[in-house]
Amino acid sequence: MKRWRTSWYALPLLFGSLFFVVPLAAIIQRALWPDGQLMLDQALAVLRTRATWSVVWFSAWQAALSTLLTVLAALPAAYIFARYRVPGKTWLRALAAVPFVLPTVVVALAFGALFNQRGLLNRWLMDWLSLSSPPLRLENSLTLILLAHVFYNYTVVLRIVGGYWSSADLRLEEAARVLGASRWRVWREITLPLAAPALLAAALLVFTFTFAAFGTVLILGGPGYRTVEVEIYEQAVNLFNLPTAAVLSLLQMATTLTLTVVYTRLQRRAAVPQTTRPQPERRVHSWPLRLAVLGVCASLVLLIVVPLAALVIGALGGPDGWTLRYFELLRVNQRGVFAFVPPERAMLNSLRFAGLTTLLALLCGVPAAYLLARPRSWLTRLLDPLFMLPLGTSAVTLGFGYIIAFHAYELPLGLRVPDLRRSAWLLPVAHTLLALPFVIRTMLPALRRLDPQLRAAAAVLGAPPLRVWREIDLPLLLPALIVSAMFAFTVSLGDFGAALILAVTGPDNATMPVVIYQFLGRPGAVNYGQALAMSTLLMLVTLVSFAVIERLRGPGAEF
Amino acid sequence: MNHTRRFGAFLLLVVLLGLLAACGETATPTASPAPATAAPAATASSGASQPFAGKTLVLVSHDSFAISDSVLQAFTAQTGAQVQVVSAGDAGAALNKSILAKGAPLGDVQFGIDNTFLSRALEADIFTPYAPKNLDQVPAELKLDAQNRLVPIDFGYVNINYDKAALAQAGLTPPQDLRDLTKPEWQGKLVVENPATSSPGLAFLLATIDHFGEDGDYTWRDFWRDLRANGVKVTAGWEDAYYNEFAGGGAGGAAPLVVSYATSPAAAVIFSETPLDDAPTGNLLLSGGVFRQIEFAGILQGTQQPELAQAWMDFMLSDTFQSDIGGQMFVYPVLPSASVPAEFTKYASVPSTTNNLDPQRIAAQRDAWIDAWTDIVVR
Numbered sequence: 001m002k003r004w005r006t007s008w009y010a011l012p013l014l015f016g017s018l019f020f021v022v023p024l025a026a027i028i029q030r031a032l033w034p035d036g037q038l039m040l041d042q043a044l045a046v047l048r049t050r051a052t053w054s055v056v057w058f059s060a061w062q063a064a065l066s067t068l069l070t071v072l073a074a075l076p077a078a079y080i081f082a083r084y085r086v087p088g089k090t091w092l093r094a095l096a097a098v099p100f101v102l103p104t105v106v107v108a109l110a111f112g113a114l115f116n117q118r119g120l121l122n123r124w125l126m127d128w129l130s131l132s133s134p135p136l137r138l139e140n141s142l143t144l145i146l147l148a149h150v151f152y153n154y155t156v157v158l159r160i161v162g163g164y165w166s167s168a169d170l171r172l173e174e175a176a177r178v179l180g181a182s183r184w185r186v187w188r189e190i191t192l193p194l195a196a197p198a199l200l201a202a203a204l205l206v207f208t209f210t211f212a213a214f215g216t217v218l219i220l221g222g223p224g225y226r227t228v229e230v231e232i233y234e235q236a237v238n239l240f241n242l243p244t245a246a247v248l249s250l251l252q253m254a255t256t257l258t259l260t261v262v263y264t265r266l267q268r269r270a271a272v273p274q275t276t277r278p279q280p281e282r283r284v285h286s287w288p289l290r291l292a293v294l295g296v297c298a299s300l301v302l303l304i305v306v307p308l309a310a311l312v313i314g315a316l317g318g319p320d321g322w323t324l325r326y327f328e329l330l331r332v333n334q335r336g337v338f339a340f341v342p343p344e345r346a347m348l349n350s351l352r353f354a355g356l357t358t359l360l361a362l363l364c365g366v367p368a369a370y371l372l373a374r375p376r377s378w379l380t381r382l383l384d385p386l387f388m389l390p391l392g393t394s395a396v397t398l399g400f401g402y403i404i405a406f407h408a409y410e411l412p413l414g415l416r417v418p419d420l421r422r423s424a425w426l427l428p429v430a431h432t433l434l435a436l437p438f439v440i441r442t443m444l445p446a447l448r449r450l451d452p453q454l455r456a457a458a459a460v461l462g463a464p465p466l467r468v469w470r471e472i473d474l475p476l477l478l479p480a481l482i483v484s485a486m487f488a489f490t491v492s493l494g495d496f497g498a499a500l501i502l503a504v505t506g507p508d509n510a511t512m513p514v515v516i517y518q519f520l521g522r523p524g525a526v527n528y529g530q531a532l533a534m535s536t537l538l539m540l541v542t543l544v545s546f547a548v549i550e551r552l553r554g555p556g557a558e559f
Numbered sequence: 560m561n562h563t564r565r566f567g568a569f570l571l572l573v574v575l576l577g578l579l580a581a582c583g584e585t586a587t588p589t590a591s592p593a594p595a596t597a598a599p600a601a602t603a604s605s606g607a608s609q610p611f612a613g614k615t616l617v618l619v620s621h622d623s624f625a626i627s628d629s630v631l632q633a634f635t636a637q638t639g640a641q642v643q644v645v646s647a648g649d650a651g652a653a654l655n656k657s658i659l660a661k662g663a664p665l666g667d668v669q670f671g672i673d674n675t676f677l678s679r680a681l682e683a684d685i686f687t688p689y690a691p692k693n694l695d696q697v698p699a700e701l702k703l704d705a706q707n708r709l710v711p712i713d714f715g716y717v718n719i720n721y722d723k724a725a726l727a728q729a730g731l732t733p734p735q736d737l738r739d740l741t742k743p744e745w746q747g748k749l750v751v752e753n754p755a756t757s758s759p760g761l762a763f764l765l766a767t768i769d770h771f772g773e774d775g776d777y778t779w780r781d782f783w784r785d786l787r788a789n790g791v792k793v794t795a796g797w798e799d800a801y802y803n804e805f806a807g808g809g810a811g812g813a814a815p816l817v818v819s820y821a822t823s824p825a826a827a828v829i830f831s832e833t834p835l836d837d838a839p840t841g842n843l844l845l846s847g848g849v850f851r852q853i854e855f856a857g858i859l860q861g862t863q864q865p866e867l868a869q870a871w872m873d874f875m876l877s878d879t880f881q882s883d884i885g886g887q888m889f890v891y892p893v894l895p896s897a898s899v900p901a902e903f904t905k906y907a908s909v910p911s912t913t914n915n916l917d918p919q920r921i922a923a924q925r926d927a928w929i930d931a932w933t934d935i936v937v938r
Contacts, residue, residue, distance in 0.1 A: 109809060118812060219796065219799050223936070224937055234755055237649070237651040238929075335887060337626070338630075339624075339625060
């Protein structure tokens, strides 16, 4: 059994070394040790600049604020969806995940259509209050950045914490209630503390994600706001100042690492082995509860469904009323361009990359989570934060690393490593790197909660290791596994950054976000309409995929 | 066990999708955009021998490269070679990648280096000199590298577009002078892109730097200080400026003026919802507000098939390719004999003078200018 497990552990380690450590080392070496000479002066100069630290400071506090707001916004929904029967909640939960796949420019268009001076909200307010000028001036503001971050990350908290709660053992809470504790006290002293590991994991993911924010800050915040990632992009791409870009990337990674180390400490303290059992959903029986459910659903609709609806309305609205014209036009290669991608091709490309990413991410992520859940040792202490790093690593920097590291190599004995840089396989590989932190963070709390005595008992009773895994681990981990799969799937479906930084694509590998960008690169009402139509299709694909995955999970095992 | 079965079904689905991916891979081993179906036509039409039959030319480009399928097939018919296009990010990222890949290039030819990046490309020494066949017909003012490591392929103008309806509604007539934009009636009416993150944004800034100059009693800094005081709106990229802020673009914008391209009004006609008699937008060709962007291509050092790369360079300056550029990329061909779409002549007015800066000066000052601009307009 030992050896069987150990060989699985090699998978994530090999994958991470090959596709993360090697290219990263390559670009940092090129940037800071050109010609074998360490450019320490330049590195120190960057660290001594006040502007650097003000950018780091802004990245950190906007990320902290985004995390706090996301948790506050999504926690009630996570709890209520986990415990109560709410009609349509499967769809609401799937809808909440849709923002995660939308390219930033599209989200900016959605927010623009809502909040801009001539946007729906302002026009409506002007009509309603009979004002002569638009009352809301939200464009280019911190408010928009934060709103977008909540919009994007709502699903992270909803899924991870909700999934954890749905399989928590209710008997503790029931006992407390019987002993006379108020409902609020039970929630505060039992429900919330027991979910702390999942909550911490979700918060860490949201923080890391928003700390490295690029598109939301650049496009929605306007030129007044700069995160480390924005600065790196400018240094690396526009100024081609690799040493500065490398130092900033290292700084960004160091922040992620520090934070993960702190998190790991808290997490270890918070994790308690618990019995888990899928809970039957409870009925919403009282008026205060009904109001709470209504409030949760209303906030979800306002925060998430309304911006999405703005896009769909744009895609369906022509000059003379509702139309499917833009959807029909998607299928026509109007100008005979070679790079034309029919919508079904784009969808299929997106789906196969997402499927491949899910497979790779589970194959690597689940063994990695098992490895990290082992009793504390120097190895797990070292690896735990490292597996979080891809999410806090500058995409441009890593992309440049791929260009340096993956050209063809001549090996002794006439062996040859082929040029990987233009291979379409790099796309799911890069997506897997981004998905791994999500998979691991989702799996770990569930794994740590597994009561080891269950496995021991099964083993004592003579079950071989595989059977123990199948009959003890698998059923208890299934909710977390499915949440992991959904994350991996969505990360890939919505990614545009990796498609941009790698040198692949070409029409044969163009995904839906890539096609959306192609339309938005040109002026004209038809291009705008087609971009929105393609975005609508992307949302539909996401929703249907989620409905299929949720169906597989079957009834009764809600999370 | 129920759980196992469901998880099994789920894994099966994932594996199937994975296999689908694998099949897609093997079905089209090189992502060749020009399918082999053109082969019969190819052999019939050319008659001459196809010196590069079975080979593939790899063209590295920024992601805005577009050309007609038929044009790529014409190249295949002439030479026998297929063309594979690698999109390597925006113009800056694509160039940087090729610089990093020096010695082991990502392809045979690179397209899409503009005059703001020209110096960086030449200094990095990644291109091989080659003078394509029709280069002698290209106007001398477009050729910026005497050694022909990079040769011009197309050019375009960055300038302000105005939305006719929005101006009429506000009771305004198009301004006659760039400095009019600092007057009260134009307050909050102009959208520009951030030169730090957008190539039209940088182009427009460069035009104003050339026009107002760095010294004197009214420098480019003064102009931008006044623009800021007059509520100029800055976006990260062209997409956001045009579709989100410009009244003539998408849904929510209100600004009647935006920094865009001289061909945008023609594109607005070509890509309109209903056939239009007139362009909904127009060009403001103000002195000091127009920058000519020239795009270059060159053969990457270290290519394993230099003759094929030369054939492609010849092809890029051929009438076939040059006459297709306008309708696909909304820029002008450098070959004077090449044609452009009829809408260009009708709706895309062309400036008589432009502001052009020496690429070396751009390379030397880019960083400082962008910093200064950021201090003036943003901070």
